[in-house]
Amino acid sequence: GMDRSLRVALLTNRTTAADRRKILEDMATGNLDIVIGTHSLISEGIEFKSLGVVVIDEQHRFGVEQRAALRDKGAGDAMPDVLVMTATPIPRTAAMTVYGDLDVSVLDELPPGRTPIVTRWAQNDMDEVQVWQQVRDEIADGRQVYVVCPLIEESEKLEVRSAQETFEELTSGELSGLRVGLLHGRLKSDEKDAVMTQFRAGELDALVSTTVIEVGVDVPNATVMVILDATRFGIAQLHQLRGRVGRGAAKSFCWLVGEAKTPDGEARLEALVRSTDGFELAEVDLDLRGEGTIMGERQKGQNDLKLASLRRDREWVVTAREIAIEILDADPELVKHELLAEEVDLFLKADDIDFLMKS
Template sequence: MTAPITLTDLDGMGVSRLQGVGPKKLKGLEVLGISSLLDLLTHYPRRYVDRTREAQIASAGLGVEVLILGEVASVSARRTRNGKVMVVADIRDSTGTLRCTFFNQAWREHQLGGGQVGELAIFGKIEMFNGKRQMTNPVVDLVGTRTGKIVSVYPLSEKSGLSTWDVGDWVAQVLRRCAGRGIADPVPANVLQSLGLMDRQSAFAGIHAPDSMAHMVSSRNRLVFDELLRLQLSLVQRQRDLERNSIGIVQEIGATSGPAPGLVRSFLEALPYSLTSAQQRAIAEINTDLARPIPMHRLLQGDVGSGKTVVAVNTLLTAVQGGHQGALMAPTEVLAEQHGTSVRALIGEMTIDAPDTLLGTRPLSVGLLTNRTRAAQRRAVLAGLADGTLDILIGTHALIQEGVQFHSLGVVVIDEQHRFGVEQRAALRSANADFTIPDVLVMTATPIPRTAAMTVYGDLDVTVLDELPPGRTPIETSWVAGQAEEEQAWQLVRSQVSAGHQTYVVCPLIEESEKLEVASAQETLERLSANELSGLRLGLLHGRMASDDKQAVMDQFRAAELDVLIATTVIEVGVDVPNATVMVILDADRFGIAQLHQLRGRVGRGGARGFCVLVATSELTTDAQARLEAMVRTTDGFELAEVDLDLRGEGTVMGERQKGRNDLQLASLRRDRDWVEKARAVAIEIVGDGTGLEQHPLLGSELALVLDDEDREFLHKS
């Protein structure tokens, strides 16, 4: 018996073998990125015309969206007084005529006036104009002579010269030719049964030519699951491979012997506050990893101000306690220097055993290494790293430059991982001469929706800090939309400065040009110092300043020598000045939710109440309005992350992983949250201890087909 056709088989067959695909049509398919039968089969419909929802022109309700099926009676085009093209088409069915007007769509005249158009599907709202029924800029699909209750409409480009029925006919041809042998289904039957999913061949048939919309949804569910399962199998397999093939370091948890017995316990006991239950849970999860011989690979996800630094220091000290070193890598010099200040303050006067010294102990040593580190200081840091007398090193990517050699790197903490390249992260993992791999803790203050975390960071175990330490009161957020309200905002700034506090003013984001953004910041400084905030001490911070100048301004602000810091988004992550209580964000509608939330987190970090003022006085898009309303409604970063996913889709969440998403044709992290979780659970079960895919060779070959090595590198964030 002939084996069923696999996706690899279909990928190896060109579309030129199909009837009706000559040289001209072949070029059209190439324009759409379709060269193989697999490409064609996974070129899914973008929408469907459901004839069961058809309305009649004469009786369709006004002001509600309706579907009209009809034919073109006439088409004409003319220019309006402002020089724009207006195309007018009269569409008729058996009950009457509907006038459709298209503005700025000159191509509609050619589309609708070809003579061989056949039946049209028109979707939009009917209104009365001069006693006639009409629609403005409706959605139009050419149905042609296609019958059936549900008609599939494919994504096309005018340049391809293809029609939706061309694609539909070729897809039907592929499915007919596959029917004899069948399409191979690599997902175990028990998995399909437990999830209520149909077989793959039925799913392909059902998504291209469904009997009903319910049938389409069931077919889509199966194909979405396949895409997500391939993605998760790749991530889980990577995680198991790391575990099986890496030599880890068994850290001394609660050590009573070794170079620094009881170091972690002393650190926790000396803290002037109690840990939150979320911090305690995070430390317990991390400790479990550290005690294993397998290298830790964990994501610590915590909202702004949730206490990630204490958890990170606890992890670094665990390495030192066992005679190893810790490294903390931050994305910017400002953040690295701030981490240095915070870590030194937390560690205080801690000492560790040093039998070869006069006193038998020495201070626990923390070093800083950035591109600003002076030559003599750099030499001292490198010497301490090499001989093991430097316990914790904090820095930027300078940590992985040539010449930086650790004595024994036990733990690496990487802050805001999405800002680093794959090579930079890999370099820290391979820092030890004896080939042991340090435990890695990745931190992010950018809340990521649960399903996105499973996909973006799918090869990491995830720990969430979902509780604010006591004493941190939620920040009061307001949205300023008019001149009078804006004046009140500047009055709030003055009153907070009078009370001894400080303010940030963030200038509009100008993505087209950093130069323009700097000019905007300087202009804002001049305007505010001359008008609304005259008499106050104002400073300026932006991305094009030299490192030393940036540091000098930040030092002034920290020392309360400045009342107001006017800045670009250079202060978005990590800047910590407890005395700052007001954050004013100008043209807030230009920022995404994640940025707004990060900026808001810069204030209210001391005991005093914090305020965030979102200034957006121009006309807003619906999405911008929804973003600002969400910011005013909640300070919960995880809730905001879900709102962001709903508003903007997964593209923004995936960040650098965009390039590695060629397999997600149908699946959406926004629409398919449940399926992400189900696919993850099945992947973990199939991969097992890391050898499970050997029992499923078809699944393995599909991974190789849809995820090339470069895509996997993006996926794995190794």
């Protein structure tokens, strides 16, 4: 049992140099129990006296190399226990190849007290009339609404301009007389915070925004998400955006607005209307886009499968992983599996070997 209270420190890029030195020193001497921080916690030159447990939030931004670096921080030969979490559903087969070194648990039910979101696709002007009618009805009932402007990957400047134009059109048209806020990437962070604070406090009826609201925004009173020109977004992004509503007990709606433009676009939007299950959507995404892109920012080289296909060979991936684990449990250095060891050597360059030994 512990008679003293836990010693906890926070290390971010806002920490002053003096505080930072003190925290690093305390980590190295074991004067801290828990340190919370960004990726910088595992950078070169940071010492832990005896690292026992590591919890990583939003794993997909955190590559295999970083996981290996963490495991090196253990005391002596002790491996710290590592728990990684992500809210981004990825296909099971992708999880097994990319996170083959981890045991994966899936939480696939809604948190208690949430209601499933109804998703509709407004393909033409007639449908769109319905969208704004519902938006006004919900606001009249005291609820709030998000309107997400088209994603313009090529240019932030164009994206901001499109958001401003959308804002002007809506405030003089469909949403006139209502309290509407505007959020986009060119606002300073305190301006963004001010708008979000107003929205959270219920001082705004609607928020017109670029995709800056994808993650971490939690306003249970918001019940409608309208995504304009939805075909420009990928499945994962649409699913993330949709997840900004339906966070309270009230029934929530997501409208995908605009025509599909391509067969793929149509398949994406239909999938979202059909399913609110992120894992099912991740599988659809894999089928539509192929495996190279499934990890978002591709983890270079680590998931370039030469012959295997995550789609075609789902059951083989499972079997291969089970066999690999059995072999390594029995023969970690591959002493009894010379041919296999040679193949692995050929397949991986020396630096990759180091890297695999770590994981």
